[in-house]
Amino acid sequence: xxxxxxxxxxxxxAFRVTLWYAIVFSISSIGAFFIFYMIMKNIINDRIDQELLxxxxxxxxxxxxxxxxxxxxxxxxxxxxDGVEKVFFRLLDPAGxxxxxxxxxxxxxxxxxxxxxxxxxxxxxxxxxTLSLPDRPYNVRIVYGAIGPGxxxxxxxxxxxxxxFFGVFREVFILGITTIxxxxxxxxxxxxxxxxxxxxxxxxxxxxISQGAFETRVQVKAKGGEIAQLAEAFNRMLDRxxxxxxxxxxxxxxxxxxxxxxxxxxxxxxxxxLSKGKPNDLFQSFAxxxxxxxxxxxxxxxxxxxxxxxxxxxxxxxxKQVDLIPIIRKALELFRPLAExxxxxxxxxxxxxxxxxGDIHRxxxxxxxxxxxxxxxxxxxxxxxxxxxxxxxxxxIAVHDTGIGISKDDLPHIFKRLYRCDASRSEPGFGLGLSLxxxxxxxxxxxxxxxxxxxxxxxxxxSLPWAPKP
Ligand code: ADP
Numbered sequence: 001x002x003x004x005x006x007x008x009x010x011x012x013x014a015f016r017v018t019l020w021y022a023i024v025f026s027i028s029s030i031g032a033f034f035i036f037y038m039i040m041k042n043i044i045n046d047r048i049d050q051e052l053l054x055x056x057x058x059x060x061x062x063x064x065x066x067x068x069x070x071x072x073x074x075x076x077x078x079x080x081x082d083g084v085e086k087v088f089f090r091l092l093d094p095a096g097x098x099x100x101x102x103x104x105x106x107x108x109x110x111x112x113x114x115x116x117x118x119x120x121x122x123x124x125x126x127x128x129x130t131l132s133l134p135d136r137p138y139n140v141r142i143v144y145g146a147i148g149p150g151x152x153x154x155x156x157x158x159x160x161x162x163x164x165f166f167g168v169f170r171e172v173f174i175l176g177i178t179t180i181x182x183x184x185x186x187x188x189x190x191x192x193x194x195x196x197x198x199x200x201x202x203x204x205x206x207x208x209i210s211q212g213a214f215e216t217r218v219q220v221k222a223k224g225g226e227i228a229q230l231a232e233a234f235n236r237m238l239d240r241x242x243x244x245x246x247x248x249x250x251x252x253x254x255x256x257x258x259x260x261x262x263x264x265x266x267x268x269x270x271x272x273x274l275s276k277g278k279p280n281d282l283f284q285s286f287a288x289x290x291x292x293x294x295x296x297x298x299x300x301x302x303x304x305x306x307x308x309x310x311x312x313x314x315x316x317x318x319x320k321q322v323d324l325i326p327i328i329r330k331a332l333e334l335f336r337p338l339a340e341x342x343x344x345x346x347x348x349x350x351x352x353x354x355x356x357x358g359d360i361h362r363x364x365x366x367x368x369x370x371x372x373x374x375x376x377x378x379x380x381x382x383x384x385x386x387x388x389x390x391x392x393x394x395x396x397i398a399v400h401d402t403g404i405g406i407s408k409d410d411l412p413h414i415f416k417r418l419y420r421c422d423a424s425r426s427e428p429g430f431g432l433g434l435s436l437x438x439x440x441x442x443x444x445x446x447x448x449x450x451x452x453x454x455x456x457x458x459x460x461x462x463s464l465p466w467a468p469k470p
Contacts, residue, residue, distance in 0.1 A: 013199070014192035021188040026181050033173050040169070044162055045141075049128060052143040052155050056126060059089075060147035071147075072100035079103060090154040094121050099151070109133045110156050116144045120152055130159075138163045198227030202234055211445075214242055253308060256301050263301075267294035296430075303432040307417070310362060310439035318357040318444065321467040324367075324395060325350050327360070328386050331367045335375055343380040349387035354395045356464040358444045366440040369433040370399040370460050376427050377458070378403030390466060394446075397462040405454035414450060423454075437462075 009015050055078075063071045075089040079102030088107045091100040096112045104110070116127040126145035133140055138160040147153045201218050208216040217238060218231040270290035278284055328350045339346045356363070367386075374384040382402040389396045406414060410421040415438045420431040434448075437460075441448045445465050452458035 014189065014196050017192040017196075018185055018188040021192075022181055022185045025184050026177070029177050029180065033177065037166075037169070037173075041166070044165070048141055048157065048159070048162065049143070052128075052141065052157060053126065053145075055089075055155055056143065056145040056147060056153060059153055060145075063148045063151060068099075068151075075100055075102050086158050086160070088156045090156075092117065092152045092154060093150055094152065106136075107133075107156060109135045110140065110142075112154065113142070113144065116142075117152060120144045120146055195227075198225075198231055202231055205234070209238065211442075214238075214245075249308060249312070253305060256305055260298060260301055263294050263297050267291055267298075270294065300430045300432065303430065303436055304417075306365070307432065307436050307439045310436065310443045318359060320357070320360070321355040321470045322358045322360045322363055324354045324356060324363065324388060324397060324464075325352065327364050327367055328388065328397070331364065331371050332386065334368070335371050339375055339384065342375065342378070344375055344378050345383040347383060347385040349385060350397075353469060354388045354390065354397075355467040355469055356395050356444065356446075357467045358464070362440045362443070366437045366462070367397070367399075369437045370462075373433060374399050374401035374403065374458070374460075376429070377401065377424055382457075393466045394463045395466050397464070398459055400457065400459040402457040405456055405458055406450065406452040407454050411450060411452060415448070 059071060059074065062074050066074075072091065075091065079087055079089055084103040085106045087102070088104055088110065089102045090098060090104070090112070092112065093099055094117070096114060096117050110131075110133060113127075113129060116129060119127045126143055129142045129144075131140050131142060136158065138158055140156050141159055142154065142156045144152055144154050198218075198221075205216050205218045217235045220228050220231045220235070267290070270287040273283055273287040274291065276284070328348065332346055332348055336346055371384065371386065378384060378401045384402075385398075385400045387398045387400070389398075404423055406421055407423070410419075410423075413419045414421065415434050416431075417435045418431040420429060438448050441462050441464065446463050448460065448462045450458060450460050
């Protein structure tokens with residue numbers, strides 16, 4: 001259930017807009033951080049290099065002005081004042097031989113770069129290196145520089161401070177960016193939801209209309225916006241469709257009513273011929289056939305009109321609670337003589353009470369149609385069972401028979417108007433009984449389903465919203 005909900009949210013436009021917003025925002029934030037990080041790193045590296053160059057210049061002037069002995073003692077003093085763990089100084093001759101050093105106890109693995117020395121000797125300039133030493137946790141920045149004839153000074157500076165600074169910087173960034181992404185995700189989600197609320201309303205209206213609430217319209221709140229324009233266009237379209245459907249329905253109903261009058265008149269004429277009572281007269285026999293055909297036609301037209309009527313009231317709000325149990329009991333009583341005649345066992349599994357909101361006459365008609373079919377399509381010795389159950393605030397009425405069944409190909413079409421399966425053509429009927437049953441069930445906000453195995457039987461299950469006992 002929870003997973004289904006998550007999957008549903010994943011497919012929504014609001015979620016996708018928010019996701020894209022969060023992705024674009026995260027990528028641009030990470031990109032901006034990266035650029036900022038690189039600029040900071042360059043600035044700090046330049047500053048460190050500049051500090052090392054300043055030291056070289058300072059020791060070069062000490063060597064020139066005060067001589068070698070002062071230089072050597074200055075190296076030691078300077079290292080001690082900066083911290084012997086943080087920095088070291090090593091005075092070398094061009095062959096790489098140590099002439100003097102500061103305290104090297106923390107720098108045992110710091111070697112002398114021969115190629116750097118050669119480069120310094122050739123260019124009389126300075127050379128930088130960044131090394132990772134095995135006994136030191138942080139990288140070391142090293143500079144070699146000539147500070148006088150035959151004198152090269154090697155200075156090593158631990159990059160611990162820089163590494164710590166960038167460590168904190170990264171942590172702050174990760175925390176900051178996570179907070180911003182979550183925050184922007186929530187804001188984005190709320191904004192997307194707010195912007196799409198109109199679309200949601202249109203969808204809900206479309207769902208309500210598809211369930212039969214044809215009068216429903218979308219509430220247009222903020223006029224002028226794109227969604228409001230869409231809602232207005234949608235409402236106008238619905239008005240137009242409703243007008244057309246109404247016109248078409250009125251036309252068919254008028255035709256049906258108009259046809260009923262001449263048929264009734266023909267029937268009347270045939271009846272008066274029949275009432276003359278001449279036995280073995282051919283006209284009498286024709287008159288009887290005409291009456292029968294007229295009755296069939298009138299029944300068909302009346303059922304068609306009943307379907308239109310039920311459909312017009314789809315999802316109509318019914319004020320009365322109707323108990324289905326007595327309806328079923330009466331319907332079973334009505335069909336018992338016919339069932340006995342056909343040798344069919346009628347079983348009722350409906351007791352107590354089962355209330356739904358509805359129209360008693362239409363509900364009666366729906367149950368009669370289902371029972372009539374079940375008996376009609378069940379052979380001698382079979383059985384028809386009607387049961388009632390309550391499940392998730394729905395009343396379930398099941399009409400099960402052990403009759404001829406319905407093939408897989410026919411099953412999806414049986415609720416269509418005038419549809420009759422080939423296997424049942426020998427039985428009387430117009431193919432309208434199930435259409436009417438479905439229209440009635442839908443007008444009560446319910447649903448009807450059929451399951452069947454050819455040769456074994458069928459089950460028609462009607463679900464209707466439960467109503468409290470009055
Ligand atoms: P009809 O007046 O022909 O019974 P319906 O609309 O009631 O019209 O049913 C449509 C078709 O569905 C029937 O013609 C029949 O082929 C099939 N059908 C309906 N109910 C059953 C059933 N209980 N068993 C077998 N077939 C059925």
